[in-house]
Structure formats: C-alpha cells, structure tokens
Amino acid sequence: MFTAIIVANFLFLATGDSYTTIAHSFRLGFTTVSAIVAEVCDAIWLRMQPIYMPEPTEQIWKESSQKFYETWQFPYCIGSIDGKHVTIKCPNNTGSQHFCYLKKFSVVLMAVVGPDYKFLCVDIGGYGKNSDGGIFEQSTMGKKFESVTFGVPQENPLPGQHKPVPHVLIGDEAFPLKPYLMKPFAYR
Structure with a gap:
C-alpha cells in the first residue's frame, strides 16, 4: 500500500x-x-519551504539589492514582481471568478524574483479575473509591503547623493505606483 x-x-x-x-x-x-x-503536498511544502523559500529577511533583501546593483546597475531594487496566469479547469460553483482576459480559466501565481530570476516570495491562487495589481494588494506579501513589515532595509542615499531613497520592487503597468513599487511610464 x-x-x-x-x-x-x-x-x-x-x-x-x-x-x-x-x-x-x-x-x-x-x-x-x-x-x-x-x-x-502539504508535507513536502512544510519540509522544503523553510529550506528553499524562506520568508525574506532584511539580509535576503540586502543581498538581492546588492546583486541587482552589480548585475543590472539598478540601486536599491530588491526584486521584480509579476503575475502569471496558470490555466485550470473551471472549479465547480465559482462562476466567472477564474475567467480571465485571455478567455480561459486560470489562477494567478504572483511572484517576486531576484536579479538571478530565483523566487524570493510567492502568492498562489489569485482569481484569474483580477488584475495583477489587485491580487498583489490583497495578498499577504502585498499587505506586508504596504504596512512596512516585510523586513525591507531602511532608506539610504543613492551613491553620490545625500537624500535617502527607499528600496523598491519593479513591476509592469498592471501595478500601482507606490513608495516601494516602481513601474515604467504608461505607453499612452
């Protein structure tokens, strides 16, 4: 057996x-x-998660920031964030919650990755109908960033400057502009 x-x-x-x-x-x-x-699956997660995906600490964020600067010449960037729609069979009694703009049913994997493309933290299970920004805002990691309880290092001045600036995530247009989250200018 x-x-x-x-x-x-x-x-x-x-x-x-x-x-x-x-x-x-x-x-x-x-x-x-x-x-x-x-x-x-629960047993695998409980055993492996602390080893391979521990909750980011201030030290992990500092190392990520340093590597972003060395690799991409982007100071005080601690990670890149995006969501990925994972196609699923529509769960019973969920209506259109999982139906996304791609005209399929999905759940969203929201992830923050470091400069070497390794996962730093994830949120899995957002409804496909929601935007990346909305899923991030409702996620545990989004709430920790918003409440400044995620161990992100203190503000420091940029090289050659005196005014301190925050450490930031970088995301695409789907995310809101926040003190801890930068995004590119709109295409419009």
Whole structure:
C-alpha cells in the first residue's frame, strides 16, 4: 500500500494524471487519492519551504539589492514582481471568478524574483479575473509591503547623493505606483 501511495503521488505530480485515472490504476477511491495527494503536498511544502523559500529577511533583501546593483546597475531594487496566469479547469460553483482576459480559466501565481530570476516570495491562487495589481494588494506579501513589515532595509542615499531613497520592487503597468513599487511610464 505504501508503494502505491508513493507511485500515485509521483503520477499526479510528475505527469498531471487525473485522480480518477490514478484511483482506477491502484484500485483506490477517488477521494482517497485526493486526500493522499493533498497530504503529501502539504508535507513536502512544510519540509522544503523553510529550506528553499524562506520568508525574506532584511539580509535576503540586502543581498538581492546588492546583486541587482552589480548585475543590472539598478540601486536599491530588491526584486521584480509579476503575475502569471496558470490555466485550470473551471472549479465547480465559482462562476466567472477564474475567467480571465485571455478567455480561459486560470489562477494567478504572483511572484517576486531576484536579479538571478530565483523566487524570493510567492502568492498562489489569485482569481484569474483580477488584475495583477489587485491580487498583489490583497495578498499577504502585498499587505506586508504596504504596512512596512516585510523586513525591507531602511532608506539610504543613492551613491553620490545625500537624500535617502527607499528600496523598491519593479513591476509592469498592471501595478500601482507606490513608495516601494516602481513601474515604467504608461505607453499612452
């Protein structure tokens, strides 16, 4: 039975096989497979998240800022933020919450990455109908940036200047302009 559990999880996570197919393959109930996959995914996250994606600290933000400056000559940039629509099958009883402008059903993966394109923090599960800016504003990480409780380093002057400036994220036009979030000029 233990081997069946391992193989069932592997099939689901590696191939995207459906719960129904896996259930028939191992003569398990659909809800049993669903519970096993959820439990294993939770266990993987709880064990691996602190190692591979710890909550960013002031030291992590400082290192990211330094690497952005060395790599891209952008001082006090701590990360780049964007959202990615991940196509899904429409969940039951959700109406049009997941229907996005791409004319498909999706959930949004919102991520902040460092200068080397590695994830620093993520928010997964935003409704496809919402904009990146709206999802960020409602996310835990967005609220931490807004309330200045995310360990972002203190303001410092730019090289050769005296007036202190904040550390910032960079995003696209979908995000609002904030003291901690820069975006390009509008195309209009």
